[in-house]
Amino acid sequence: MDFFELTNDPLDINSVARRVVPPECGATVTLDGYVRKFTKGRETQHLFYEAYVPMALKEMQKLIQQAKRDFEISNIGIVHRLGMLEIGETSVIISVAAPHRRAAFAACEWLIRELKRTVPIWKKEVYADGEVWIEGEQAGSTPA
Amino acid sequence: MSGETGLKIRVLFFGATAEVAGTRAMELELAADASTGDALESLIDRYPALASHKLLYSINQTYAKGDERLKDEDELAVFTAVSGG
Numbered sequence: 232m233d234f235f236e237l238t239n240d241p242l243d244i245n246s247v248a249r250r251v252v253p254p255e256c257g258a259t260v261t262l263d264g265y266v267r268k269f270t271k272g273r274e275t276q277h278l279f280y281e282a283y284v285p286m287a288l289k290e291m292q293k294l295i296q297q298a299k300r301d302f303e304i305s306n307i308g309i310v311h312r313l314g315m316l317e318i319g320e321t322s323v324i325i326s327v328a329a330p331h332r333r334a335a336f337a338a339c340e341w342l343i344r345e346l347k348r349t350v351p352i353w354k355k356e357v358y359a360d361g362e363v364w365i366e367g368e369q370a371g372s373t374p375a
Numbered sequence: 376m377s378g379e380t381g382l383k384i385r386v387l388f389f390g391a392t393a394e395v396a397g398t399r400a401m402e403l404e405l406a407a408d409a410s411t412g413d414a415l416e417s418l419i420d421r422y423p424a425l426a427s428h429k430l431l432y433s434i435n436q437t438y439a440k441g442d443e444r445l446k447d448e449d450e451l452a453v454f455t456a457v458s459g460g
Contacts (some may be wrong), residue, residue, distance in 0.1 A: 238376060264460055280459065281390055282387055282389075282459070283387065283389055283437050283454065286433055286436035286437075286452065287459075289436055308440075311459060317451075322459075322460070323459065323460055328450050337456055338383075343460060344439075345459040346459060346460055347457070347458070347459060349457065350457060350459050351389070351431075351433070351452070351459075352457060352458070352459025352460075353389060353390035353391070353454070353455065353457060353458050353459065354458045354459065355390065357397060358422045361392070364390045364391035364394070364455065364458075365458040366391065366428065366455040366456045366458060367429075367455070367456030367458045368456070
């Protein structure tokens with residue numbers, strides 16, 4: 232089955248990866264995105280994620296629908312953590328199950344790229360001497 | 376732009392835009408024929424510091440382009456380019 236969720240609880244990568252697996256699949260590719268300690272040389276103490284929850288869920292669902300049209304894959308699971316995260320904690324998991332691995336790798340890469348461009352979630356980096364809301368590289372709304 | 380002849384929408388801010396506005400939600404009154412772009416302009420007039428950000432906005436939880444016609448009680452969200460992941 233497919234799923235898309237936002238949660239304030241710590242993420243368990245194995246349980247997410249296993250939930251997407253149907254019998255016809257031969258490979259699951261799972262991205263484990265976690266909190267970096269250094270960004271552009273500056274030391275982060277922790278991160279805070281905030282979402283526009285109802286719209287974020289809709290955009291995650293759209294990504295799943297689009298990926299299933301464009302890649303030969305079976306199931307997708309996306310879970311994004313919200314709230315305060317310590318260094319090294321998982322912020323996002325994307326699991327893609329497919330009959331063959333190539334499509335799963337390609338779809339997983341596409342999904343994280345699009346999630347970072349379209350899903351309304353923001354991160355604040357907290358440093359020893361201040362904090363900054365990170366703004367995405369591109370003003371990337373969903374194309375019409 | 377009176378409440379009688381105009382329309383009233385709900386505005387949401389997140390992250391950096393919530394800090395600029397000093398609030399996470401407000402109501403905004405606009406002319407009856409206002410578009411999403413008009414609403415954004417009105418918000419930038421009220422909070423000029425918004426203009427220094429790359430803004431995205433949505434209407435009823437779908438990305439907006441600016442030409443969408445607003446209805447009473449629509450939900451407009453104004454936020455910076457997203458940074459999840």
